[in-house]
Amino acid sequence: MSDNSVSDSPTPQRADTPSADRTGYRGTKVRRQRVRAAWLFLTPMLLSLLIVAAWPLLRTFYLSFTDASLSDTTGGMFIGFENYLVHDDGAWYGLLADPVWWTSVWNTVYFAVVSVSLEVVFGIIVALLLNAEFKGRMLVRAAVLIPWAIPTIVSAKMWAWMLNDQFGIINHLLMLLGIIDAPLAWTADADLSMWAVIMVDVWKTIPFVALLVLAALQMLPSDCYEAAEVDGIHPLKVFFRVTLPLITPALMVAVIFRLLDALRVFDVIYVLTSNSTSTMTMSIYARQQLVEFQDVGYGSAASTLLFLIISFAVVIYLYLGRRQLGVEQ
Template sequence: MAETAESSSRSPDTEGSGRQNRLQRYRDLQFSEEELAVILLTPVVSFLFAVSFYPIFDTIVGSLHTGYVLEMNPRQFVGLENYRNLFGEGPYLDQLLNGGGIWNALRVSLIYTFVSVPIELALGLGIALLLNRDFKGKYFAQAAILFPWAIPTVINARIWAWMFNGQYGVINDLLMRVGILETQFPFLAKPDTALIAMLFITIWKTSSFMALILLAGLQSIPDHLYEAARMDGASRLRQFRDITLPLLKPTLLVALIFRTLPAFQAFGLPFGLTGGGPSSATTTLVLFDHQLTFNRLNFGEGAATATLITLIAAAIAMIYVQTLYEPEVR
């Protein structure tokens, strides 16, 4: 009863003064801004080092060694031998993926990236311009376009694999009903059409993601700029060229980086759709690296492939930044 009475006797002023005393004790430590920045950033930098920087460093080291993780023998330093095996006729690549090799995987990744991303950007910008207008059901439409992007990639791949199936797929059935096809066509069993199907699926899925990013950029452009342009007699095309595109450059940079790097590192869609086939026609670099590392258990060349993927992705990001980044654009 005494403890209850004592706790009930505490007033809000007493608790407030206690908090002020604690704050005063923190202020008495008298950290400089630089020291405070170091204290606050240390946990974040430590986390990034543990989950990002160290794995990258360990992958680079692993690419210079040979050996298997499951073996008891220590890894042996071989220098650039893993890289020479990747781009030559290495002993592990003669039968891998029916002779596809890293050159085929690089070709597929570049086609997949630099065909799909520009189309996604154009479609996403068109959708964003439409959604930026005022109309009934605007917010419902903004939420609805995210549905394709919200579906997990592997699940999305399996759904489309069933739809493109040459025997019971709904796409074959629809095309035969409208007279485009006379017989069933195995879309995913032929190299050319399998890659085209994969491009179609990724464009369908991620154009809405591009639209969402670009819509945010469009909504940040002040309306008075368009009003002034209309008063000067500027057409819609000129408003788009002289106002929208220049002020949208920072957003375009973000959208391109956010889509190009995942596209270049695509794994879930080719893995779930075709498994990389037929005849390595849809084997991207990351899928090639996965098969090399975990199917063939060649961890040295797998680490070398992962290192190359990281370097190419970093180069692409730097090219985008150098081309589109304008710090004084506004």
């Protein structure tokens, strides 16, 4: 080959040439512009959160260190951690020494774990049924969403009438079927009341979990299922080894939303059982201290601990979920 042909061949561009520098500069400039645009769009939302969420939260934190009452929230004196825990005359007082508070914590955690677990299991089953091909599938999908569309107060009041021990239809049907011999006080019996509110909550929120799982099922590739069908793999193995891992991200979203709702549950339990100790949650305990006992400082301390417990549970769940999905920390 001649010298002229060698000289005419294109010379490879080095990474440190001015052209490469300009390309990298343009990429960095575009990235900075996108970041600025993102912050510009997020600023109104962040300001709104600061007004409607951050300020009330910080005020609650402050009131938890005072002895403010409902009649005079601005005249409370700073008392430090006395609302949380204080030792006086050889005994411990405060929220952390109150057995009713710890009962409400246990009730809340128990309610959250059992209800969310049942909702996930039944939600997956309902989603799998709705994902199958059958006549009238769209009508059934719309009907399944009805419990989720009903306001919580309305559905809780409706179930309170159905679970009534004297004229409730639930007892009537169970006695008609011979399952029970006498009416049961579902919302008054300490052994049944927690399961009653769990049943009502599960009935209402199964459609939410099923909707998220169904959306994930609709996006799954059909190639995996066709290959499994050709290989003759059992449907249960296909579900646990193919379907479940693929819908895990959607399940994590459903669980985190339901966990947040379950840990701060108030309305459904208060309508069904009011201030009963057997079903009292942290939210009901805080409301009782704030409204009925008019102790804003003590109630704010309960609300603060509720916020911290929920935050801790969510952080732990997200951390474990990221590790399970293999996301780098």
